[in-house]
Amino acid sequence: MTRRSLALALALVLPACGDDDSTPGDVVDGADSPDETPAEAETGSDGDADLPDDASAEADGEDDGGGDAPLSPLFGRIVFNEVLIDGLAEGDPNGDGDVDAVEDQFVELVNVDAAPVVLDGCTLVELDLAALPRHTFAEFTLAAGNAVVVFGGGDAPEATATASFFSANAADPGIPFGLHLSAPADDLMLLDASGLLAARFCYGGTDGCPLAAAADESLTRSPERTGDFVPHTTVGADGAAFSPGTRADGTPF
Numbered sequence: 001m002t003r004r005s006l007a008l009a010l011a012l013v014l015p016a017c018g019d020d021d022s023t024p025g026d027v028v029d030g031a032d033s034p035d036e037t038p039a040e041a042e043t044g045s046d047g048d049a050d051l052p053d054d055a056s057a058e059a060d061g062e063d064d065g066g067g068d069a070p071l072s073p074l075f076g077r078i079v080f081n082e083v084l085i086d087g088l089a090e091g092d093p094n095g096d097g098d099v100d101a102v103e104d105q106f107v108e109l110v111n112v113d114a115a116p117v118v119l120d121g122c123t124l125v126e127l128d129l130a131a132l133p134r135h136t137f138a139e140f141t142l143a144a145g146n147a148v149v150v151f152g153g154g155d156a157p158e159a160t161a162t163a164s165f166f167s168a169n170a171a172d173p174g175i176p177f178g179l180h181l182s183a184p185a186d187d188l189m190l191l192d193a194s195g196l197l198a199a200r201f202c203y204g205g206t207d208g209c210p211l212a213a214a215a216d217e218s219l220t221r222s223p224e225r226t227g228d229f230v231p232h233t234t235v236g237a238d239g240a241a242f243s244p245g246t247r248a249d250g251t252p253f
């Protein structure tokens with residue numbers, strides 16, 4: 001399937017903002033478990049049925065110059081920079097006092113452009129519950145060079161000069177499962193308000209994405225913003241397992 005048809009398919013299945021009454025009843029919390037849910041097993045078995053076919057290039061945040069595919073105008077201006085799949089990593093990633101498999105998962109997105117990026121209406125969508133965005137940004141503009149972190153839940157930290165923090169659909173408790181980043185495989189997309197692909201992070205073999213999920217630590221780009229994803233402890237300050245909102249060495253973006 002092409003990205004054009006992907007965008008069309010997503011446009012057909014994505015609910016309008018605030019339409020949160022399609023809560024699935026048959027999905028279990030698999031945030032820190034290798035067990036596949038029925039939905040994951042099904043979508044995993046049919047491979048590339050609903051995904052773009054150049055996943056590895058996009059997983060690296062690189063524009064592959066793929067002809068007339070309707071990528072978002074945001075594509076290449078904002079990238080996934082760090083992702084914590086294992087919410088039970090030692091510590092308390094969102095700093096709210098509770099270590100929670102769902103709430104402490106996070107994604108860190110960085111504006112790699114020289115201009116602000118307007119994220120109003122952008123959604124985070126993952127493979128298993130593609131019709132139910134994990135997070136929808138309300139009015140939010142990410143300054144050039146800054147990071148925004150979305151946690152699975154709980155209380156998000158206060159913003160700093162260079163980073164902002166949200167809890168996934170924190171204002172909408174009707175949407176369960178946080179970011180629903182599954183082990184060992186998943187496919188997370190940032191879609192713009194029109195449903196077009198703005199950034200992508202996939203792993204575990206979904207649609208050929210070779211990156212392996214990490215346990216007990218995040219995956220982060222090295223070098224920051226542009227590099228390939230590596231286990232965070234290999235580049236983190238003093239072997240730190242994650243660094244939501246800062247570079248792996250602990251310094252601000």
Ligand SMILES: [Ca+2]
Binds near residue numbers: 092093095096099104
């Ligand atoms: Ca926590």
Ligand SMILES: [Ca+2]
Binds near residue numbers: 180181182
């Ligand atoms: Ca998932």
Ligand SMILES: [Ca+2]
Binds near residue numbers: 032086088090216
């Ligand atoms: Ca763990």
Ligand SMILES: [Ca+2]
Binds near residue numbers: 108220243247248
């Ligand atoms: Ca970081």
